[in-house]
Amino acid sequence: xxxxxxxxxxxxxxxxxxxxxxxxxxxxxxxxxxxxxxxxxxxxxxxxxxxxxxxxxxxxxxxxxxxxxxxxxxxxxxxxxxxxxxxxxxxxxxxxxxxxxxxxxxxxxxxxxxxxxxxxxxxxxxxxxxxxxxxxxxxxxxxxxxxxxxxxxxxxxxxxxxxxxxxxxxxxxxxxxxxxxxxxxxxxxxxxxxxxxxxxxxxxxxxxxxxxxxxxxxxxxxxxxxxxxxxxxxxxxxxxxxxxxxxxxxxxxxxxxxxxxxxxxxxx
Amino acid sequence: xxxxxxxxxxxxxxxxxxxxxxxxxxxxxxxxxxxxxxxxxxxxxxxxxxxxxxxxxxxxxxxxxxxxxxxxxxxxxxxxxxxxxxxxxxxxxxxxxxxxxxxxxxxxxxxxxxxxxxxxxxxxxxxxxxxxxxxxxxxxxxxxxxxxxxxxxxxxxxxxxxxxxxxxxxxxxxxxxxxxxxxxxxxxxxxxxxxxxxxxxxxxxxxxxxxxxxxxxxxxxxxxxxxxxxxxxxxxxxxxxxxxxxxxxxxxxxxxxxxxxxxxxxxxxxxxxxxxxxxxxxxxxxxxxxxxxxxxxxxxxxxxxxxxxxxxxx
Numbered sequence: 001x002x003x004x005x006x007x008x009x010x011x012x013x014x015x016x017x018x019x020x021x022x023x024x025x026x027x028x029x030x031x032x033x034x035x036x037x038x039x040x041x042x043x044x045x046x047x048x049x050x051x052x053x054x055x056x057x058x059x060x061x062x063x064x065x066x067x068x069x070x071x072x073x074x075x076x077x078x079x080x081x082x083x084x085x086x087x088x089x090x091x092x093x094x095x096x097x098x099x100x101x102x103x104x105x106x107x108x109x110x111x112x113x114x115x116x117x118x119x120x121x122x123x124x125x126x127x128x129x130x131x132x133x134x135x136x137x138x139x140x141x142x143x144x145x146x147x148x149x150x151x152x153x154x155x156x157x158x159x160x161x162x163x164x165x166x167x168x169x170x171x172x173x174x175x176x177x178x179x180x181x182x183x184x185x186x187x188x189x190x191x192x193x194x195x196x197x198x199x200x201x202x203x204x205x206x207x208x209x210x211x212x213x214x215x216x217x218x219x220x221x222x223x224x225x226x227x228x229x230x231x232x233x234x235x236x237x238x239x240x241x242x243x244x245x246x247x248x249x250x251x252x253x254x255x256x257x258x259x260x261x262x263x264x265x266x267x268x
Numbered sequence: 269x270x271x272x273x274x275x276x277x278x279x280x281x282x283x284x285x286x287x288x289x290x291x292x293x294x295x296x297x298x299x300x301x302x303x304x305x306x307x308x309x310x311x312x313x314x315x316x317x318x319x320x321x322x323x324x325x326x327x328x329x330x331x332x333x334x335x336x337x338x339x340x341x342x343x344x345x346x347x348x349x350x351x352x353x354x355x356x357x358x359x360x361x362x363x364x365x366x367x368x369x370x371x372x373x374x375x376x377x378x379x380x381x382x383x384x385x386x387x388x389x390x391x392x393x394x395x396x397x398x399x400x401x402x403x404x405x406x407x408x409x410x411x412x413x414x415x416x417x418x419x420x421x422x423x424x425x426x427x428x429x430x431x432x433x434x435x436x437x438x439x440x441x442x443x444x445x446x447x448x449x450x451x452x453x454x455x456x457x458x459x460x461x462x463x464x465x466x467x468x469x470x471x472x473x474x475x476x477x478x479x480x481x482x483x484x485x486x487x488x489x490x491x492x493x494x495x496x497x498x499x500x501x502x503x504x505x506x507x508x509x510x511x512x513x514x515x516x517x518x519x520x521x522x523x524x525x526x527x528x529x530x531x532x533x534x535x536x537x538x539x540x541x542x543x544x545x546x547x548x549x550x551x552x553x554x555x556x557x558x559x560x561x562x563x564x565x566x567x568x569x570x571x572x573x574x575x576x577x578x579x580x581x582x
Contacts, residue, residue: 004397113561114560117523125549209523247409247413
């Protein structure tokens with residue numbers, strides 16, 4: 001049976017269009033995202049202001065474009081941090097097993113005891129909110145997911161003949177991990193990275209909504225929602241549009257992850 | 269017996285690591301904690317007094333032991349903002365969060381499980397791909413934004429819900445139902461999607477098993493195979509996922525309580541962070557993490573209870 005590629009294509013389209021929006025936003029936004037216009041507050045979406053204006057008369061479309069940078073930046077950095085440490089934890093635990101595995105996994109279990117964004121909330125509360133600490137907190141939060149995936153692939157491949165052969169030839173543990181097992185573990189890692197990207201974007205919007213994430217003047221979709229909440233009755237489009245944009249990016253990465261897993265599963 | 273002891277000691281060890289992690293993070297507060305808590309315009313005397321109260325003159329190990337000893341005696345320290353014991357503050361807030369969380373779990377189960385079964389039965393049809401993408405949507409929506417959308421629909425547009433005042437079940441049943449419904453639904457939406465996806469995958473996996481072919485060959489109807497055989501075998505995965513979801517429900521509650529201004533743990537946590545009430549934050553984080561660990565522990569024990577193969581160690 002041919003695998004269904006529809007989720008993959010839709011995911012690529014969603015992520016791709018927001019990525020293009022970000023690239024354009026680097027050079028051009030229709031209005032200055034921070035320019036206020038007291039005479040034109042909470043304007044309805046129109047030809048001049050595609051998504052309308054906010055409570056300060058700022059162009060929402062330009063601000064959404066500006067927010068794509070933060071979203072992609074936070075997603076990419078958080079995934080990189082999570083992947084790096086998750087790889088260290090997972091690879092060592094899976095490859096060596098025994099008491100090393102036992103100790104490392106207890107730490108991962110301990111991190112999993114913090115539900116939702118609690119771990120990130122705690123870290124940000126202690127180290128002051130802001131874009132840098134948000135990224136670190138979300139990176140730490142995504143370590144367990146990577147660690148578990150990587151651990152299980154390492155356990156699986158450890159028993160394969162090509163790994164045993166390399167051990168017999170006297171290959172060092174690091175050599176075997178990076179040269180032999182890692183290339184085989186790439187597709188589950190990509191699936192997990194895509195999932196972790198969407199999780200980070202979602203968590204960032206939650207943190208910023210609570211006032212604990214990205215701080216002004218840095219642009220953030222989550223904080224836009226916080227600012228939009230009081231106007232939910234008078235300017236519902238403001239709340240709706242920003243939420244839809246977040247959902248599109250998160251859904252895009254989730255579908256991408258789903259699509260990649262499907263292809264991987266079919267191949268195995 | 270050995271199994272229970274092992275599980276119990278692992279539970280204890282993980283809880284210990286969690287408490288160390290939390291304590292360690294709060295030790296990393298940059299600068300003088302007393303100064304940070306009181307703000308820049310506090311005078312020397314106040315700072316000195318708070319330093320003593322926080323035990324900053326003692327070593328970190330002594331402070332950790334004091335904190336733990338207090339917790340085992342039910343003493344979580346004193347909230348700086350409320351000037352009352354942390355346990356008193358928590359006692360007011362816990363019932364609200366618990367009630368919302370349980371209601372949300374009930375919603376998740378009664379909506380998610382039937383839909384999961386329904387979608388599994390539609391497998392192979394073209395519509396299944398779209399339904400699967402639709403459940404992805406449920407996972408992708410920010411829960412607090414879904415809360416906004418519920419407010420927009422039921423309060424602003426339809427005017428059905430006029431007040432977001434929290435009402436306890438003991439006060440007024442229908443009032444409480446109204447107060448619980450929207451926040452619980454906002455928390456439940458992603459969990460419902462997760463349950464549907466997970467249940468569907470479990471049923472489809474089970475359907476490939478030999479016992480299903482045997483049952484079908486025996487002449488049992490599709491319904492009888494599903495309800496009599498497949499779902500019974502799907503029990504363990506269902507319990508796993510429900511255990512995981514309980515933790516997510518608590519996590520979701522942290523944000524949603526702030527959307528609906530509910531007087532629970534989540535809103536208290538954020539207020540305490542904003543007012544730099546760190547002793548309260550530290551104890552609350554530990555409390556929430558401990559609940560999650562207890563849930564994981566109970567789920568582990570439930571496996572054994574339900575599946576005789578695990579019980580007999582086979």
